[in-house]
Amino acid sequence: DAGVIQSPRHEVTEMGQEVTLRCKPISGHDYLFWYRQTMMRGLELLIYFNNNVPIDDSGMPEDRFSAKMPNASFSTLKIQPSEPRDSAVYFCASNQGGGRNGNTIYFGEGSWLTVV
Amino acid sequence: GQQLNQSPQSMFIQEGEDVSMNCTSSSIFNTWLWYKQDPGEGPVLLIALYKAGELTSNGRLTAQFGITRKDSFLNISASIPSDVGIYFCAGGVSGNTPLVFGKGTRLSVIA
Numbered sequence: 001d002a003g004v005i006q007s008p009r010h011e012v013t014e015m016g017q018e019v020t021l022r023c024k025p026i027s028g029h030d031y032l033f034w035y036r037q038t039m040m041r042g043l044e045l046l047i048y049f050n051n052n053v054p055i056d057d058s059g060m061p062e063d064r065f066s067a068k069m070p071n072a073s074f075s076t077l078k079i080q081p082s083e084p085r086d087s088a089v090y091f092c093a094s095n096q097g098g099g100r101n102g103n104t105i106y107f108g109e110g111s112w113l114t115v116v
Numbered sequence: 117g118q119q120l121n122q123s124p125q126s127m128f129i130q131e132g133e134d135v136s137m138n139c140t141s142s143s144i145f146n147t148w149l150w151y152k153q154d155p156g157e158g159p160v161l162l163i164a165l166y167k168a169g170e171l172t173s174n175g176r177l178t179a180q181f182g183i184t185r186k187d188s189f190l191n192i193s194a195s196i197p198s199d200v201g202i203y204f205c206a207g208g209v210s211g212n213t214p215l216v217f218g219k220g221t222r223l224s225v226i227a
């Protein structure tokens with residue numbers, strides 16, 4: 001079974017540009033998470049969805065960040081306009097939720113964003 | 117919110133040495149997980165612990181779920197160069213709430 005698939009793997013963009021990161025969760029998983037990783041702050045949870053519905057977006061840093069999950073197999077994280085301090089690795093992760101194994105989440109390979 | 121204190125932040129060790137790292141919390145968790153992140157990749161699950169006191173091994177890795185439910189440790193025996201990476205602990209309360217992650221232990225192995 002394919003793991004969590006993210007695109008693009010790497011992106012370099014100019015300040016002020018719009019950035020869209022994409023994620024395909026593992027088939028059958030009903031939870032999807034977006035994380036941001038920086039050296040200073042480690043892994044930060046930005047937002048998570050259950051059955052395509054946003055449950056908690058309190059980790060989204062600013063209104064410049066938005067996330068959608070139009071269906072069970074696709075989610076986007078958008079930054080508009082981007083700023084240099086948004087440079088980080090953005091991870092998407094998914095899990096089945098509930099039960100003994102419900103906490104075990106599976107990460108994608110990440111989208112490495114550099115804003116210059 | 118809940119926080120995990122993971123230590124040490126970084127380690128430089130000689131190949132063949134054993135490694136120990138741990139996570140502590142002021143809150144109780146029902147699940148403890150250990151992930152490893154290779155350079156340029158996403159975190160990958162190493163060991164999952166579901167019961168207080170549980171001791172689980174995966175090859176050269178051994179992890180324990182503390183009896184108080186507020187801590188966990190990970191040991192790596194006879195380290196090798198491919199053990200290099202960032203190790204994260206994560207605590208879970210229920211299957212329907214997000215994991216809480218530690219800030220990671222960055223491991224460097226000197227051949």
